[in-house]
């Protein structure tokens with residue numbers, strides 16, 4: 442058992458089946474260790490000042506509480522018998538700042554129009570860009586807040602949120618401001634990402650020759666303002682690029698990410714969702730924190746991610762959303778030693794879904810992850826994928842008391858049953874938010 446913190450304990454979660462995800466060592470879990478859950482049967486967690494002050498076998502935790510508190514009858518006790526308790530889930534990839542709907546495109550895709558065709562014809566991301574630019578600041582902040590509420594309701598306590606439906610310096614900065622305002626007023630921990638290179642805006646896609654270079658230079662010119670944004674003061678601030686067919690090529694991606702690195706931003710990349718252009722090898726070369734999607738990634742690139750420690754963020758809800766059967770092969774990433782995370786990719790085009798439990802269930806069946814590997818993928822490894830290792834993704838002393846009480850006493854059941862919300866109670870910073 443680990444203990445710390447002089448404050449009086451006000452809350453104990455008792456009799457829980459704890460999956461701590463903690464071994465005291467930093468970094469993600471990979472390869473043969475990807476599925477190490479740090480399980481404690483008959484466990485307890487003591488909370489003071491919003492943080493975990495003791496966690497482990499319940500008799501040890503209670504001895505600590507009795508030594509620390511003058512009166513233990515003032516402690517709020519929640520009996521978690523029959524419940525698996527996890528660290529608050531981490532959703533490592535979302536696009537929550539948007540207005541409008543793409544239900545019309547969904548219907549068109551059902552009758553055979555492809556996602557990349559819609560994008561090429563001014564739909565897709567461009568449709569959402571038009572609706573989002575037209576929305577007021579307060580409207581966008583309210584929409585993001587409602588989406589954070591839905592994620593927290595599903596047990597997510599740390600959320601990565603990308604811009605990318607602005608695509609001009611003023612709009613992208615406005616969307617960073619939306620993220621800052623919504624995050625400041627919400628209990629969830631928000632990790633911001635600048636995705637200025639999400640799609641080539643129509644103004645740069647003119648005939649006969651699109652001026653792609655001008656837009657890439659415009660994005661690079663935005664980076665000093667992004668890096669100076671107040672969002673970067675309290676934690677990591679990332680830069681992401683959508684490198685794929687119909688979006689940006691690997692040379693353009695390299696130009697943006699290299700400049701972002703020089704500006705002090707963390708790096709992420711949308712890679713291999715539709716076609717393999719080489720962005721995953723680039724992510725490994727540049728030491729990116731994560732590479733995301735990875736449906737068309739080669740074994741050599743998986744090994745490169747393992748070597749660079751870049752987290753492979755797999756997004757099976759997107760594959761479902763596209764009506765595709767071509768899923769990222771989670772088991773192959775594990776076999777090659779790359780740390781694997783699972784995220785929702787919640788966005789209006791390909792994954793309008795806040796349910797990370799469903800990503801977990803699909804990640805086991807079609808990503809061929811074991812249940813334990815998938816549980817690590819939505820907690821510890823997801824925290825590493827957003828630069829929050831040491832802060833989120835584990836039940837460990839000194840961390841924010843973020844935890845999920847599930848509706849089951851068997852970890853396997855959390856992926857076996859699917860389609861529902863498995864979170865019964867959710868704690869964020871030591872307070873019940875569900």
Ligand SMILES: [Zn+2]
Pocket residue numbers: 534535536711786788
């Ligand atoms: Zn995405």
